[in-house]
Amino acid sequence: MALVFVACVASPARVHKTAWRSGSRSSVRPADPAYTAALATANRFLHAWQTQDHETGIMMLTDAARQNVSRDRLQEFFSPGPDAAFEIQRGRLLSGQYVFPVVLFGSPGLDAHPRASALVIRQLGKDDWAVDKLP
Numbered sequence: 001m002a003l004v005f006v007a008c009v010a011s012p013a014r015v016h017k018t019a020w021r022s023g024s025r026s027s028v029r030p031a032d033p034a035y036t037a038a039l040a041t042a043n044r045f046l047h048a049w050q051t052q053d054h055e056t057g058i059m060m061l062t063d064a065a066r067q068n069v070s071r072d073r074l075q076e077f078f079s080p081g082p083d084a085a086f087e088i089q090r091g092r093l094l095s096g097q098y099v100f101p102v103v104l105f106g107s108p109g110l111d112a113h114p115r116a117s118a119l120v121i122r123q124l125g126k127d128d129w130a131v132d133k134l135p
Contacts, residue, residue, distance in 0.1 A: 038098035038121040039091060041129040045119065046086045046102065054078040062122060062130045069134060077134060081106045088119070097122045102135050 041060065048057035057078050058066070069077075084106035091100035098121045103114045117135035124130050 034123065035091065035093075035098065037127070037129050038123070039088075039100070041121050041131070042088060042091070042098075042100045042102075042119050045131050046088060049078060049080060049104070050084045050086060052078055052080065052084075060131050061134075062124065062132045065130075065132050065134065073134075080104070091121070097132060104135060 045057060045060045047053075048060065054074070058074060084104070086105065087103040089101040091098040093099075100119045100121065101116070102119050103116050105114050115135075118133070119131065119135045120133035121129055122132040
């Protein structure tokens with residue numbers, strides 16, 4: 001009886017970055033740092049909404065956004081309930097701001113029906129991003 005041993009030698013793997021879109025193969029572009037910063041801001045804000053973290057959420061609003069919404073509306077917005085969840089879709093750059101389509105689940109007064117809206121994120125400084133419009 002003969003035994004055959006196969007030795008696997010660890011070697012650096014070659015990485016080929018591709019994405020599948022509509023059945024076709026295309027190269028993945030490097031992430032835009034501005035887009036990823038805006039997306040991270042949107043995600044943190046929506047997480048604050050989901051966890052009813054009023055303070056964090058309100059701190060993430062631009063001054064203009066704070067002035068355009070009442071205290072009662074902010075209180076209601078950041079009180080979505082225990083089953084709150086969200087979906088965030090690919091954002092797009094419009095007039096110097098990133099707009100992310102979102103769907104909110106568990107918003108008050110909606111009888112658990114999802115609410116489609118948009119979240120607008122604006123760059124205030126080099127590494128400073130804020131929510132310019134509530135969804």
